[in-house]
Amino acid sequence: MIDKEPVVLTEPPLLRRSDRVVLRVLQILAWVGAAVTLVSGAASALLPLLQGMAAVPLTVEASLPETTGVIAQSPQWLQASVWIDGQQPVVTALVIAALLVRVAATAVVLMGIALLAGRMLRGRAFADAASAPLGLVLVGVAAGPILGDALEGWASMLAWEAMGTPSGFGSVMAFSPTAILFGLVVVAVMILFRVASRVQRDADGLV
Amino acid sequence: MPAEEDLSRLHCRLDELLEERGMTLTALAEKVGVSLVNLSVLKNDRAKAIRFSTLIALCDALACQPGELFTVDAHRTLG
Numbered sequence: 001m002i003d004k005e006p007v008v009l010t011e012p013p014l015l016r017r018s019d020r021v022v023l024r025v026l027q028i029l030a031w032v033g034a035a036v037t038l039v040s041g042a043a044s045a046l047l048p049l050l051q052g053m054a055a056v057p058l059t060v061e062a063s064l065p066e067t068t069g070v071i072a073q074s075p076q077w078l079q080a081s082v083w084i085d086g087q088q089p090v091v092t093a094l095v096i097a098a099l100l101v102r103v104a105a106t107a108v109v110l111m112g113i114a115l116l117a118g119r120m121l122r123g124r125a126f127a128d129a130a131s132a133p134l135g136l137v138l139v140g141v142a143a144g145p146i147l148g149d150a151l152e153g154w155a156s157m158l159a160w161e162a163m164g165t166p167s168g169f170g171s172v173m174a175f176s177p178t179a180i181l182f183g184l185v186v187v188a189v190m191i192l193f194r195v196a197s198r199v200q201r202d203a204d205g206l207v
Numbered sequence: 208m209p210a211e212e213d214l215s216r217l218h219c220r221l222d223e224l225l226e227e228r229g230m231t232l233t234a235l236a237e238k239v240g241v242s243l244v245n246l247s248v249l250k251n252d253r254a255k256a257i258r259f260s261t262l263i264a265l266c267d268a269l270a271c272q273p274g275e276l277f278t279v280d281a282h283r284t285l286g
Contacts (some may be wrong), residue, residue, distance in 0.1 A: 205255030207245040 014125050014200075023117045030114035034107045041103025045096050054095035055081035056159040057152055059170040079172060084159055091162070094155035098148045105144020112136030126196035134190045142183030149174045214255060216280040221250040224269050224276065239264040 015023070048054035059077040084091075115133035156172040163169065225232060232250065236243045241261055248254050249261075262273055269276070 202256075205248070205253065207241065207249050207254045207257050207261055 015120070020121060023121050027114050027117035027121070030110045030117065034110035034114065037103055037107045037110065041100065045099050048092060048096055052092060053083060053087045054092045055083055056087070056091055056095055057156050057172045058082045058160060059172055061168045077170060084163060088158060088162055091155045091159045094151050098151035098155065101144055101151060102148040105140045105148065108136050108144065109140030112140060126193050126200045128197050130193050131190060134186060134193060138183055138186040138190070141186055142179050145176050145179040149176055215252065217252065218278045218280065219249050219252055219254070220276055220278060221246070224271060228269060235268055238268045
């Protein structure tokens with residue numbers, strides 16, 4: 001006869017019912033989001049393709065209203081989308097490529113999330129196999145926006161040069177540090193998954 | 208540290224001890240507060256590790272020592 005309180009040693013299921021519901025909703029939303037992104041992205045690229053020209057991003061110098069009391073003002077540059085007469089096909093192609101890269105990146109992130117949720121629902125939440133969907137997310141959040149910006153900047157530069165480099169206009173050279181930050185966050189999550197996978201493996205078969 | 212496949216050399220004598228005491232696995236599970244699934248894993252030598260608390264609870268319930276609960280087969284040599 002045991003006079004002590006019985007030791008409860010059964011592991012609770014890794015995923016609770018509420019976790020499964022949240023994961024299922026996340027998975028559905030991610031798949032639907034990916035489909036909507038791909039369809040709307042393709043539609044957005046279709047019009048410039050049919051027209052043979054696309055709006056090129058350029059920076060435009062804006063003059064601020066003059067008021068009394070202002071001694072000096074720094075020049076303000078705004079980003080604008082400009083349709084240029086006699087646009088080179090390569091510029092159109094680069095703008096469309098930038099758009100498609102961004103659309104693909106968003107879709108890839110959403111598909112990565114959907115696959116990750118699916119793998120978690122199927123069993124081991126921290127399986128090594130999670131690295132593949134997380135890799136997709138990493139490519140989508142970091143490489144996609146950086147490549148998209150680079151293509152757009154290239155198109156902008158070519159268009160500006162084709163315009164004869166007019167003053168008051170400038171090319172766009174966008175670089176998003178946010179993409180790098182998000183990428184680093186995903187890398188941290190990947191490391192976390194790897195460590196958790198090891199912990200989970202150690203706990204397997206423990207009674 | 209032994210390789211994963213070497214773990215099969217460890218045999219849990221839960222079946223024998225239960226038989227000697229005329230106790231069922233279900234009764235033991237209730238007595239020690241370990242799930243039937245986990246006890247079955249242990250009984251069928253599919254466990255990879257055991258908590259000290261589980262071991263103590265089993266020894267208390269079966270009135271035995273840890274050494275009576277497990278045996279290790281001699282090293283198997285190839286060829």
